[in-house]
Every structure is written in structure tokens, then in C-alpha cells.
Amino acid sequence: MHTAILxxxxxxxxxxxxxxxxxxxxxxxxGPCKVELLRTQERExxxxxxMSLERQGKTVARRESRIEPEVxxxxxxxxxxxxxxxVGGKVDxxxxxxxxxxxxxxxxxxxxxxxxxxxxxxxxxxxxxxxxSADPARVIKGTKMAGQYGGTKSTVRNLRVVRYDADRGxxxxxxxxxxxxxxxxxxxxxVEL
Amino acid sequence: MRNxxxxxxxxxxxxxxxxxxxxxxxxxxxxxxxxxxKERIQVFSGIVIAHRRGNGVTATFTVRRLVAGxxxxxxxPVHSPKIASLVVKRHGVVRRAKLFYLRDRIGKATxxxxxxxxxxx
Numbered sequence: 153m154h155t156a157i158l159x160x161x162x163x164x165x166x167x168x169x170x171x172x173x174x175x176x177x178x179x180x181x182x183g184p185c186k187v188e189l190l191r192t193q194e195r196e197x198x199x200x201x202x203m204s205l206e207r208q209g210k211t212v213a214r215r216e217s218r219i220e221p222e223v224x225x226x227x228x229x230x231x232x233x234x235x236x237x238x239v240g241g242k243v244d245x246x247x248x249x250x251x252x253x254x255x256x257x258x259x260x261x262x263x264x265x266x267x268x269x270x271x272x273x274x275x276x277x278x279x280x281x282x283x284x285s286a287d288p289a290r291v292i293k294g295t296k297m298a299g300q301y302g303g304t305k306s307t308v309r310n311l312r313v314v315r316y317d318a319d320r321g322x323x324x325x326x327x328x329x330x331x332x333x334x335x336x337x338x339x340x341x342x343v344e345l
Numbered sequence: 346m347r348n349x350x351x352x353x354x355x356x357x358x359x360x361x362x363x364x365x366x367x368x369x370x371x372x373x374x375x376x377x378x379x380x381x382x383k384e385r386i387q388v389f390s391g392i393v394i395a396h397r398r399g400n401g402v403t404a405t406f407t408v409r410r411l412v413a414g415x416x417x418x419x420x421x422p423v424h425s426p427k428i429a430s431l432v433v434k435r436h437g438v439v440r441r442a443k444l445f446y447l448r449d450r451i452g453k454a455t456x457x458x459x460x461x462x463x464x465x466x
Contacts, residue, residue, distance in 0.1 A: 162350045166403055167358040172377070172426040179354050315354050322350045
């Protein structure tokens with residue numbers, strides 16, 4: 153059975169739960185997805201299906217999802233539904249986070265920066281020291297510095313499904329989802345680690 | 346601009362009958378308060394000093410009142426089911442949408458003139 157489906161992020165809003173408390177939700181447009189091609193154990197060495205997402209009659213994205221062909225057989229061209237999404241259940245959402253370009257350490261690593269006054273000159277948003285002295289006389293690998301931030305694959309796990317309309321493909325999950333409005337995301341059933 | 350999917354999700358979270366009030370009104374907001382298993386109504390009365398974030402499900406309004414000489418402001422979501430009802434006690438004459446200038450005033454200066462509906466001739 154496939155455990156993932158493609159969707160686009162619509163945006164955030166809020167709804168009230170049964171107790172009358174505000175729940176922040178992200179709305180996603182799920183599918184329509186169809187099977188584009190099948191990977192088989194014999195040919196590729198693993199079993200998966202490639203699904204494609206359609207928007208306005210055009211294929212806008214393709215992604216693979218592992219399957220177990222013993223459990224269910226798929227055919228190319230078949231429309232995929234998402235039986236693993238149910239209201240009250242949980243899903244994982246995988247997307248590409250918003251790209252922030254080459255960012256400084258304050259934005260990228262939540263460094264505190266330096267003081268606004270008391271003799272600080274032109275270093276208000278700098279990192280400070282990146283290491284020790286003559287020993288080890290180098291900067292340790294992995295030291296947090298400025299650099300490319302965002303635009304990477306990002307997974308949010310165990311988001312609660314607040315609303316789901318399978319016919320219209322409208323899904324609402326509690327909380328935020330990576331990427332901009334309109335961005336492509338993969339919705340999958342939660343993975344036990 | 347509004348997206349159909351967003352509207353679909355917000356359905357059911359919107360108040361069926363819109364609250365009718367204006368900025369500058371003196372209102373009684375009847376809030377539902379859950380105490381253990383019992384529910385009771387608490388009234389917060391004051392002047393509406395702001396209405397923010399449009400008319401959608403996220404819209405809020407701010408009510409200001411004086412409690413023991415200290416200004417207290419409470420922000421309510423317009424569509425919250427915890428608001429049982431809202432009663433307008435008095436319309437105030439105001440010339441702007443946000444009455445934050447009331448925060449800087451004390452005593453008699455915080456009063457707003459009452460607006461009375463014109464009598465039909």
C-alpha cells in the first residue's frame with residue numbers, strides 16, 4: 153500500500169475546536185495524484201510507484217513512494233486516494249523550507265549577536281569567537297557560521313488532521329508546514345522511528 | 346483572492362449571526378467560562394477601541410475598561426464560541442477606527458459623547 157500523496161500548501165487560518173479554543177491550521181490541497189510508473193524488485197531492485205500531481209490538467213510534480221506489491225497491486229494511470237488520512241489521526245508532512253539565502257548567524261543559528269553600544273564597532277550582528285588559540289590553531293569542523301539558510305528538505309512529524317474532505321482534496325492540519333503558500337509538499341502516514 | 350479550500354475549512358468556525366457593534370460603542374461581552382464541569386457566564390463591559398484583521402475567522406476586537414483605576418484591555422476573537430452574546434449599551438461619537446488615544450487619557454477625558462439615532466421627521 154502507498155503511504156504518501158502529493159499536495160500543495162494553500163495557507164494558514166484558524167478554526168475552533170469542540171472546547172471553543174482556537175486551533176491554528178494549515179490548509180493543503182491534496183491530489184489529484186495518479187500512478188505514473190512502477191518500480192519493481194526485478195528491474196530496479198526495490199518496489200515503488202511514481203506518482204504525479206496535477207494542477208489545471210497539467211502534471212506539476214512527480215515523487216516516488218515505496219510500496220509492498222504483495223499487499224496491493226497498482227496499475228499505471230490509476231488515480232490514487234489517501235486512505236491513511238483521517239480526521240483526528242496524524243500525518244507527517246515533507247516540504248522544502250522557504251529559502252533565506254546567505255544568512256548571518258543571528259537569523260540562521262539564533263546567536264545573540266553583540267551589544268549595541270559599550271564600544272562595539274561594526275560587529276553588532278557578528279558571531280564573536282569561532283574557536284580557541286594556538287591550540288588547536290584551527291576552527292573546529294561544524295562550527296556554526298553564516299551561510300545558506302532554508303530551501304532544504306524539511307519534515308514536520310505527527311501533525312494532527314483537523315479537517316479532511318477527500319472528495320475535494322482539502323486537508324487541514326494543526327500547526328505550520330514547511331515552504332511558501334503554493335509550495336509542493338508530500339503528506340505521508342506517520343513513520344515510527 | 347480568497348481560496349475555496351480556505352473557505353471550506355473555515356466553515357463551521359464562523360459565527361452564524363454576526364455580532365453587531367461599532368468602534369466606540371460601550372458593550373457588555375458575555376463570555377462562557379468553564380469551571381470544572383460547570384459553565385457560567387462572565388460579563389466584560391467596556392468600550393470597543395479597535396476592530397482588527399478584517400471580517401474573516403481571524404478577526405478580533407479590543408474592549409477597554411477601567412478596573413480599580415487601572416486600564417484593562419481584552420482582545421476577543423469575533424467568531425469565538427466562547428462569546429455567548431454581546432450587548433451594545435451605548436453608541437459613542439468617534440472620528441477614527443482605532444481609539445488608542447483613550448489610553449493616554451484619565452478621568453473625565455476618557456468619556457465619549459453619546460450618539461443618538463436621528464428621529465424620523
